[in-house]
Every structure is written in structure tokens, then in C-alpha cells.
Amino acid sequence: MLTGRPVHAAAAGRPGRVAVARRAAAGALALTLAACSGPQSALDPAGDAAEAIAGLFWVLLAGAAVIWALVIGAAVFALRFKTRPISERAGLRLVLWGGAVVPTLILSVLLVYGLRLMPLLRDPAAELRVEVVGEQFWWRVTYRPEGGPAVVSANEVRVPVGARVEFSLDAADVIHSFWIPALGGKVDMIPGRSNRLALRATRTGTFRGVCAEFCGPAHTRMAFPVVVMEPEAFRAWLAEQAREASPAGNETFLANGCGGCHAVRGTPATGTIGPDLTHLASRLSLGADLLPNDAASRARFVAEVDTLKPGARMPGFGMLPPAEAAAIADYLGSLE
Amino acid sequence: MVYGRDDATLWTLLTPPTVWALHFLFAYVAAAMACGETPFALGPVRVAIGVATAFALGLIALAWRQAYRHWGRGADRPPHDAPTDEDRQRFLGFATLLLCGLSAVAVVFSALPAVFLSDCR
Numbered sequence: 001m002l003t004g005r006p007v008h009a010a011a012a013g014r015p016g017r018v019a020v021a022r023r024a025a026a027g028a029l030a031l032t033l034a035a036c037s038g039p040q041s042a043l044d045p046a047g048d049a050a051e052a053i054a055g056l057f058w059v060l061l062a063g064a065a066v067i068w069a070l071v072i073g074a075a076v077f078a079l080r081f082k083t084r085p086i087s088e089r090a091g092l093r094l095v096l097w098g099g100a101v102v103p104t105l106i107l108s109v110l111l112v113y114g115l116r117l118m119p120l121l122r123d124p125a126a127e128l129r130v131e132v133v134g135e136q137f138w139w140r141v142t143y144r145p146e147g148g149p150a151v152v153s154a155n156e157v158r159v160p161v162g163a164r165v166e167f168s169l170d171a172a173d174v175i176h177s178f179w180i181p182a183l184g185g186k187v188d189m190i191p192g193r194s195n196r197l198a199l200r201a202t203r204t205g206t207f208r209g210v211c212a213e214f215c216g217p218a219h220t221r222m223a224f225p226v227v228v229m230e231p232e233a234f235r236a237w238l239a240e241q242a243r244e245a246s247p248a249g250n251e252t253f254l255a256n257g258c259g260g261c262h263a264v265r266g267t268p269a270t271g272t273i274g275p276d277l278t279h280l281a282s283r284l285s286l287g288a289d290l291l292p293n294d295a296a297s298r299a300r301f302v303a304e305v306d307t308l309k310p311g312a313r314m315p316g317f318g319m320l321p322p323a324e325a326a327a328i329a330d331y332l333g334s335l336e
Numbered sequence: 337m338v339y340g341r342d343d344a345t346l347w348t349l350l351t352p353p354t355v356w357a358l359h360f361l362f363a364y365v366a367a368a369m370a371c372g373e374t375p376f377a378l379g380p381v382r383v384a385i386g387v388a389t390a391f392a393l394g395l396i397a398l399a400w401r402q403a404y405r406h407w408g409r410g411a412d413r414p415p416h417d418a419p420t421d422e423d424r425q426r427f428l429g430f431a432t433l434l435l436c437g438l439s440a441v442a443v444v445f446s447a448l449p450a451v452f453l454s455d456c457r
Binding site: 089100104112116 | 413437441444448451452454
């Protein structure tokens, strides 16, 4: 029916129905495949655990496609081509093999294939330890390099490429889950228990981690950038992060009580309830990967945190006189 | 006793899945307790789960042998749906045979992680 029309349409310079359908299908496929890459995709791996998981996914997908084709093929064969019924004995045998024995064998192979990956994902031989504590709705991050001082940070994770990093995962209030899809699988953070996760990044880049367990109103606003760096650059960055901040310009910050919850190392601000702000301005994003880290966003976050992150413990400071709000935002911007 | 019976009953039917449930509970609770006491050491628990698995599979094999007898050793094909005592026996026996297969696979599957995991992390 369609064969006649596309010729006319093509002659008139318009694409025919078939061509349109083909283009739509190509577009849909491109969109689907584009969704597989990006900073937060388990199918665009940048770590050996994620590669193993992505491999597992593709094997499962291929196996599912083969089984689907066989089942649908059998159904089509039975409906269209096999017109005479098979004997009762043959039918029972088909049910026994096709319905019980073969699926059991396939599931056994898949189970062993999947379980075999688990020890690899928990390999303890770590070159760097990082403690991450999930809190409503941010991440407390402490680096514990061998032979060096512990370095406290928040809402951003940086690791050297090629090194096995062991994450110690805890929760301060409710259950959270630590997931960097590009680097590996997710592991729950459970109050009162330390879980462990070993990851090894295989290429540099900036990725995204998320909280993967519903933890409250701002659960979806609890993410973090993950930066995989060259080992030299990572060492330099960590040394820089260990440095104390200058107290210059912090009068308004302290006068409004910010130091009761936030620490800025090297100043009288020593609170530990909220994120450490010592090198806030050097981070890639604000508010657990909620806003870009620029002057306007820093001012907005301080003023509107109660609506930006519903349920967070920090109150919004929108009532501050503009001069004081600007002074605090300027101070935060100086914390390189 | 649910073994050595002349007749199939609901109790003989329920034996294999009950063995599966108890095996699952044992493996789960033993691993949880071991991890609570001394993190990162599962050695003795893996051995215990291995022994429990062999024991559970032995019980399921016994249930299988008995159900095979109740079924009439394959003298007749399913569905065994005539309203007679004989067919009721054969139906229960055949259903128990199927449950034995399912329970044996389930016991092996729930024991497999103990083969691969050597600690609690």
C-alpha cells in the first residue's frame, strides 16, 4: 500500500512515510544511545567495578534478547506453522525441559557469573582510605592518606586515577546509599554500621555520584561531583585542602553564628553539624551538587536554603540585611 | 514423622519447602550473627552452611524417594484429576516431586554466596 506514495512524495521533494518512520526510529535510537553516556551512567564506565557491572548488563541483555527471540519464535511457529497438535507425552516433555530444566540451568549460570564478581567489588587492598558519612542532605568526606594528616571536606569526592580507594561508608541519621554509577555499584550507608566499598577509577574526568536510597524531602538534591585526577594532581590538591583558611573578612560570618555549625579550619568557626567550608570556593558545585559554585549561587544558597533543600537543618538567612548577606557571600567566595 | 509414610498427605507435601525455609533461615541468621560478632570473618559459617546444605539436600532426596513411591513410580501421566483415592495420592505425590525439585534448586542457590564470599564486607 505504501509503495506508490513515497515516489510521489520524493518527487515533490518531501520525505515519504517510510522515510519519516525511518528517521524517527534513527532519532529514537540516537536518543536512547545518548542516554547511555554521560557523567552519571553505569553504561559509560570509568572504573573497573563499573566495567564489570556494565559487562554483566550487556551479557544479560544479549541473553534476554536470545531467549525472547526463541520464545516468540516458538509462539509464532505454534500459531502459524504447526497446525497439528503434538502428543501429550511430547507436550509434557516440552514443559519439563522448556519450563523447568533449561530456565534453571540458565539461572544457575547467571547466578554464578554474577556472584563471581562480588569479591572483586570488595577487594580490600586499598592505597587510599576515604570516609564518607551520609547526612540529611549532604556528604561528610574525610580523606585518610597513609602517613599524612586526615583532610576533612564535604559534598565532593576526588580520587587518583588507577589507585584502589577504599570508602568507609556510614550514616549519621537515616539510611542513605552511596552510588557513583561511572565507578562502581552502590552500597547502603546504615546508621551504626560501617560498610566498605573499594573502587578503582580507570580514566580521569568529572563524574557524578548520588544518594540512591530515599532519605527525606531533599533526597533528590543530595548528589556530589566525583573528580578522577592524575595522581600528582591529586596529591597537590590534597595538600592544598589540608591547608588552613585565612580568617580575613569573617566578622559577619561569625557574628551571625555560622561558625556554630560550620568549620572553617584556622578560624574560630569550629562547628561540625554542617559541612566543612574551609575550601568551599574551590569545589565544583554548591549544596551537594545542587547549584553552580559562583558568587550569585553562594548568596542565594545562604538566603534560600530552606526552600532549595526542604528538610535541611540549616535555616534560610533571607532576613539578613543586604550588606551582611553580601559580606557572608564574599567571605565564602574567598575560601579557595 | 513425615518420612516412611504409606500415604501422601499435606504434611508430606509441605516437607521439601519447609526444609528449604529452615536452610535459608539458618544460612541467613548464621551469617548475620557471625558478621555482628567479628566483622570480616566468615570461615566457620561457610563450613556450617556447607554441612547444612548437604543435610537439607539429603532430606529433600528422602522426600523425593517417598513422593516417587506415592506418585506410583510414573505408572500414570498427570494431571491425576479423577475423583478417586488413587488419583488423589498420585496428585499429591507428583506435586511433592515438583516441590522437591524447586526446593533443591532453591537450597543450592541460597548456599552459593557462601562459596564466593569469604568475609562480611
